[in-house]
Amino acid sequence: MSQKMFTVKGLVESGSLTSIPSNYHYSPSTPIDNGDFILSESETVPIIDFSMLTSGNPDQRSETVQDIAHACSEWGFFTVINHGVPENLWDEMLRLSRGFFDLTEEEKQEYAGKKFWDPIRSGTSFNLTVDDTLFWRDYLKVHVHPQFNAPDKPAGLWDVTQEYCKYSREIANELLKAISESLGLEENYIHEKMDLEMGSQLLVINCYPPCPQPESAMGMPPHSDHGLLTLLIQNELGGLQIQHKGKWVPINPLPNSFMVNTGDHMEILSNGKYKSVVHKAVLNNKGTRISVGTGHGPTLDTVVIPAPELVDGANNPPAYQGLKYKDYLDLQQSKQLDGKTCLDSVRL
Numbered sequence: 001m002s003q004k005m006f007t008v009k010g011l012v013e014s015g016s017l018t019s020i021p022s023n024y025h026y027s028p029s030t031p032i033d034n035g036d037f038i039l040s041e042s043e044t045v046p047i048i049d050f051s052m053l054t055s056g057n058p059d060q061r062s063e064t065v066q067d068i069a070h071a072c073s074e075w076g077f078f079t080v081i082n083h084g085v086p087e088n089l090w091d092e093m094l095r096l097s098r099g100f101f102d103l104t105e106e107e108k109q110e111y112a113g114k115k116f117w118d119p120i121r122s123g124t125s126f127n128l129t130v131d132d133t134l135f136w137r138d139y140l141k142v143h144v145h146p147q148f149n150a151p152d153k154p155a156g157l158w159d160v161t162q163e164y165c166k167y168s169r170e171i172a173n174e175l176l177k178a179i180s181e182s183l184g185l186e187e188n189y190i191h192e193k194m195d196l197e198m199g200s201q202l203l204v205i206n207c208y209p210p211c212p213q214p215e216s217a218m219g220m221p222p223h224s225d226h227g228l229l230t231l232l233i234q235n236e237l238g239g240l241q242i243q244h245k246g247k248w249v250p251i252n253p254l255p256n257s258f259m260v261n262t263g264d265h266m267e268i269l270s271n272g273k274y275k276s277v278v279h280k281a282v283l284n285n286k287g288t289r290i291s292v293g294t295g296h297g298p299t300l301d302t303v304v305i306p307a308p309e310l311v312d313g314a315n316n317p318p319a320y321q322g323l324k325y326k327d328y329l330d331l332q333q334s335k336q337l338d339g340k341t342c343l344d345s346v347r348l
């Protein structure tokens with residue numbers, strides 16, 4: 001058989017599917033608690049008002065830094081509001097993301113990418129060479145920093161992606177300053193150690209077409225992200241769930257807010273103080289869900305180790321071994337996406 005790309009979108013549009021093909025039947029590899037999780041009042045998903053970090057008012061800033069410390073240590077997840085991204089840029093990013101998947105299969109094929117490290121790579125599931133079960137998800141992955149790349153179709157995607165990614169990088173960098181402070185480190189600590197000026201930024205656009213059996217398939221299985229911080233936006237359809245205290249919490253973001261989560265390299269750098277959060281994307285049968293994530297990490301050749309300032313001899317020895325960021329990404333891509341198994345392989 002030729003290596004022609006296939007997509008979930010193509011599958012859905014090929015006929016009136018009433019059930020999913022058997023290779024999409026998903027069963028969790030580890031028992032997970034799917035019980036209802038009612039958040040008590042003291043347990044709402046943290047909301048961070050970004051403008052408080054940049055207002056120039058030191059009291060507002062230090063209060064927000066404390067809120068971020070709490071969000072990172074208790075949740076690994078928070079919602080960011082008042083971030084200053086123009087609403088029309090936001091809408092355009094989502095509209096053109098959708099537009100990419102609406103290209104013909106032949107047009108998308110141009111961006112299929114052959115190797116993991118190709119700067120632009122469109123595909124389906126997670127990694128077809130290792131996935132036993134296929135995921136109900138098409139994707140476009142683009143390396144957008146330090147070298148900017150983007151597909152030139154559909155018209156406008158290139159420019160809008162460039163502008164959107166610049167904003168999301170600025171916001172991530174500002175959040176990482178606040179996170180440095182929240183760890184008791186100097187504001188520019190993460191910037192300098194992770195060489196963020198030249199840091200890696202990876203754009204992942206996910207397309208989850210409507211699924212005839214949304215409970216039986218999976219959009220994206222439970223996993224943690226590899227970088228320091230991920231910023232995610234979505235269209236009007238929800239689907240992100242995060243793990244919190246052993247339960248799945250569905251995220252219903254406020255309009256025009258970023259969903260932000262800590263990644264494995266934040267866990268390594270903070271020596272486990274800020275753990276990466278496990279999350280997944282579930283499906284619906286109503287419409288196509290689009291999400292746009294940017295993963296922010298160090299330069300690809302940075303070897304990330306627990307910050308020596310956060311390590312303390314016998315009481316708090318380093319809990320992770322150093323690995324070059326690029327090697328970590330290769331490692332994650334070589335395995336099935338499954339919870340925190342990648343991070344487990346560098347745990348000491």
Ligand code: OGA
Nearest residue numbers: 204206239240281291293
């Ligand atoms: C991801 C991811 C979740 C979503 O792309 O890593 O977790 O809601 N996406 O699409």
Ligand code: NI
Nearest residue numbers: 223224225279
């Ligand atoms: Ni993720």
